Amino acid sequence: MTTVTTTPQKPVFKAKDYKTDLKPVWCPGCGDFGVLNALHRALAELQIEPWNTVVLSGIGCSSRLPGYVATYGFNSVHGRALPIATGVKVARPDLTVVATGGDGDGVAIGGNHFIHACRRNIDITYILMDNEIYGLTKGQVAPTTPTGDKTKSTFWGNPEPSVDPCELAISTGASWVGRGFSGDMKGLVKLVVDALNHHGFSFLNIMSPCVTFRGDDQFALLKEKLQHVPEDHDRTSRRAALLYTRETDVLTTGVLYEVEKPSLLDQLEDVRQRSMVDSHVPTTQDLLKDFYPSF
Ligand SMILES: Cc1ncc(C[n+]2csc(CCOP(=O)(O)OP(=O)(O)O)c2C)c(N)n1
Ligand code: SF4
Ligand SMILES: [Mg+2]
Numbered sequence: 483m484t485t486v487t488t489t490p491q492k493p494v495f496k497a498k499d500y501k502t503d504l505k506p507v508w509c510p511g512c513g514d515f516g517v518l519n520a521l522h523r524a525l526a527e528l529q530i531e532p533w534n535t536v537v538l539s540g541i542g543c544s545s546r547l548p549g550y551v552a553t554y555g556f557n558s559v560h561g562r563a564l565p566i567a568t569g570v571k572v573a574r575p576d577l578t579v580v581a582t583g584g585d586g587d588g589v590a591i592g593g594n595h596f597i598h599a600c601r602r603n604i605d606i607t608y609i610l611m612d613n614e615i616y617g618l619t620k621g622q623v624a625p626t627t628p629t630g631d632k633t634k635s636t637f638w639g640n641p642e643p644s645v646d647p648c649e650l651a652i653s654t655g656a657s658w659v660g661r662g663f664s665g666d667m668k669g670l671v672k673l674v675v676d677a678l679n680h681h682g683f684s685f686l687n688i689m690s691p692c693v694t695f696r697g698d699d700q701f702a703l704l705k706e707k708l709q710h711v712p713e714d715h716d717r718t719s720r721r722a723a724l725l726y727t728r729e730t731d732v733l734t735t736g737v738l739y740e741v742e743k744p745s746l747l748d749q750l751e752d753v754r755q756r757s758m759v760d761s762h763v764p765t766t767q768d769l770l771k772d773f774y775p776s777f
Pocket of ligand 1: 542543544545583587611618692
């Protein structure tokens with residue numbers, strides 16, 4: 483008698499497999515639909531196992547996104563997506579960790595965490611849905627709102643200079659920085675795939691119009707300004723990358739900056755290895771002696 487052995491087939495994930503049963507509650511035409519779509523497609527392109535993935539966020543319209551992705555997820559506290567994502571990744575380095583959220587969440591209340599995630603080069607992907615406004619709380623000015631723009635809280639025009647999140651990420655240590663537009667699905671999927679593939683902190687700023695509080699012409703206005711980073715752009719040069727930040731008349735999309743350097747987990751592993759070789763762990767007595775030699 484011959485025995486037939488069959489090798490179990492690996493499941494093949496399609497974009498729809500990463501969708502949940504929840505229907506997004508975003509306004510019709512909101513840019514965040516495009517970002518969600520691109521993430522579903524990118525996860526499928528990379529065949530990332532849903533049970534080995536965590537998508538988390540802070541609070542905001544955009545921060546509802548984890549509820550619409552069929553992986554593990556967490557809609558956390560305003561501005562705190564990155565410290566929580568950092569904790570998850572340090573505890574479970576084997577997981578794919580994606581932090582998401584809005585410009586208010588990431589650059590205003592969470593701005594401090596943003597700087598430190600970049601500096602640490604923690605091996606996660608951060609997708610920022612930049613609509614240049616606080617959408618959920620009904621249209622107040624954000625750090626990314628262009629100077630002069632009228633919002634609910636700046637009736638006579640925004641008097642403050644604005645922040646370009648890509649400039650901030652490049653200058654504070656992120657090792658992969660890209661910019662996308664939620665109206666450019668093909669380009670966006672490519673960027674999300676690239677960001678997920680990167681080793682280290684990958685930051686993707688996606689211009690994602692709020693049609694309700696920034697005006698329903700936002701897609702058309704951004705599309706007009708759209709240009710792709712030139713083929714010969716040296717993405718390993720911080721100086722060259724910074725040329726594509728703080729733009730007003732054009733919107734350059736693509737990978738602006740990409741370098742290889744040790745991630746936070748690499749550094750932690752190095753410390754762990756060294757601590758195992760040097761087994762002398764100071765006792766309380768040793769520490770007291772340091773302070774009080776006569777002890
Ligand atoms: C500690 C705290 N402060 C303020 C708020 C109110 N709040 C909720 S969402 C939000 C801003 C959301 O803007 P953004 O992150 O840009 O997301 P969007 O809604 O535009 O996608 C604010 C101020 C809060 N929930 N918690
Ligand atoms: S208020 Fe703006 S950001 Fe929020 S769901 Fe509506 S269009 Fe999107
Ligand atoms: Mg916003």
